[in-house]
Amino acid sequence: MTLLTFRFAPSPNGDLHLGHAYSALLNQRLAETAGGRLLLRIEDIDTTRCTPEFEAGIYRDLEWLGLEWERPVRRQSDHFAEYQAVLDRLVGEELVYPAFMSRGEIRAYIADSDKRGRDWPRDPDGVPLYPAMDKALPISERKRRIAENAPFAWRLDIEKAMARVSSDLSWTEFSDATLGARRRIEARPRDWGDVILARRDIPTSYHLAVVVDDALQGISQVVRGQDLFLATSVQRLLQDLLGLDQPAYFHHRLILGPDGRKLSKSLGDTGLAALRQAGASPDDVRRLVGL
Template sequence: MTLLTFRFAPSPNGDLHLGHAYSALLNQKLAARADGRLLLRIEDIDTTRCTPQFEAGVLADLEWLGLGWEEPVRRQSEHFAEYQAVLERLVREELVYPAFMSRGEIRAFIADSEKRGRDWPRDPDGVPLYPAADKALPVKERQRRIAGNAPFAWRLDVDAALARVGKDLSWTEFADETLSATRSIEARPQDWGDVIVARRDIPTSYHLAVVMDDALQGVSHVVRGQDLFSATGVQRLLQQLLGLPQPAYFHHRLLLGPDGRKLSKSLGDTGLAALRHAGASPDDIRRMVGL
């Protein structure tokens, strides 16, 4: 019998806060209830913002909470060669293309289009979709720019990818944290446009790394925040393209601050280390997050 496998996958680019505690403890609770496995993954592909100091803080916070996980811990920064091999496959199959437009060029392109009366489409987070201009570049021009060290990112050609796999994509979503009832959710990767799957200096992105890691680690249940609900459509497309198994998903509620916005590392919201130093106990944290 295959054990159910859950994972908690923080990025060490800041201090963990109560929202992370809820997600970690919920994964622990569900893994224990199923007599399954709990894995810890360090998602540190952003080698500029992620630091050993932040990682040490993450591990200290999780140990203090009483979270237990299987060793070894998977660190994405140690697996760039694996991601590179998959990226090269996508390049060979012409499912990705080099995108050269800078942020300023993107803004100017969109502003010019909107001046002419066209409402520019935006993704579920409200960010304008990437213009399709680079897809029309001849191969020789792409090669010339890359050889000249022009900055670029590899973007997924979503239209080509959907044509390859068919447009009937969905995922299995649990209705609540009891994981008893499920529903089928239509995956709409096209809502995000041509997302970045790698950069020139980092051969992966969050989307590509997460689907590979979940498959390689045998993750059966992805339990994470509601803020990643829509992005699951992109990951389902990549899973289908790459022939990877599909986990079941549960996107849990987000913890909000007093002003109604979700907690954030960047805004210094209620960090676990600060709460610990102020005298809070792990049981206090469980009560604060509703567990």
């Protein structure tokens, strides 16, 4: 019988907060209840913001909470060659293209379009979809710009990708934290447009790395925050394109601050280390997050 495999996958770009504690402890509880495995993965592809100090802090916080996980820990920055190989496959199949427009150029292009009375489409996060201009560039022009070190990102050609996959692009979503009830959710990757899959200097993105890692690690149950629910559509598309096994998903509730806002490392919300230093116990954290 195959064991259910869960994972907790933080990024070492700040201190863990109560939202991370809830997700980590929930993964541990579900893995223990199912008699399954719990893995820890360090998602550190953002080499400018992720630091060894924050990574060490993750281990301290999780050990303090009483979390146990299998070793060794997979660190994404150690596996860029694996992501590059997958990216090369997508480049070879012409499912991605180099996109050269900067954020400023995108804003200017869209502003000009809006002046002509066009409402520019936006993705579920409210970000304007990438204009289609670069997809029309001749191969010779793409190669010339790349040879001249023009900055670019590899973007997924969403229409080509959708033409390659099965008509039943959906995923299994558990409807409660017991993993006892499930439903099928229709994936809608077109809503995201031509998403970034890699940059010139980093051969991956969150979307690409997470599906490759989940497949390589045999993750069967992805338990993560509701804020990633809509992004699952893009990841299901990539799993289908690459022939990867798809896990089942449970997108849990978010831990909110006193103002009703989702907790965030970037906004300096109180971290677990600060709570520990203030005298809080692991049981206090469990009570704070409803566990």
